[in-house]
Amino acid sequence: MQKKENNISSDLQKFIEKFEPNKFKMLARGIEIRGNSDLHRSIIFAKELIERLKLKLTVHHSAEMALYGGFEVVYA
Numbered sequence: 001m002q003k004k005e006n007n008i009s010s011d012l013q014k015f016i017e018k019f020e021p022n023k024f025k026m027l028a029r030g031i032e033i034r035g036n037s038d039l040h041r042s043i044i045f046a047k048e049l050i051e052r053l054k055l056k057l058t059v060h061h062s063a064e065m066a067l068y069g070g071f072e073v074v075y076a
Contacts, residue, residue, distance in 0.1 A: 011055040015073060018049055030057065030074030032065075039069050046073060 012030060021033045036042040043059055050057050050073070061071035 011057055015055055032072045034070040036069040043071055
């Protein structure tokens, strides 16, 4: 179990290093990225980055999050 948690944590770290979000908040299950001026483009880039790096992460977003230009990247 410990090894799996370390892999997931390193996946999230890799994502943060490559995505380089200006503003994000750590969550128990991942991160919340806020303040995106082009939310649609940022979400697509995040999904492509996760797929390209084969990370065990997924993107979650809602209409409420869109109001402040935010979305979540959480452990899959």
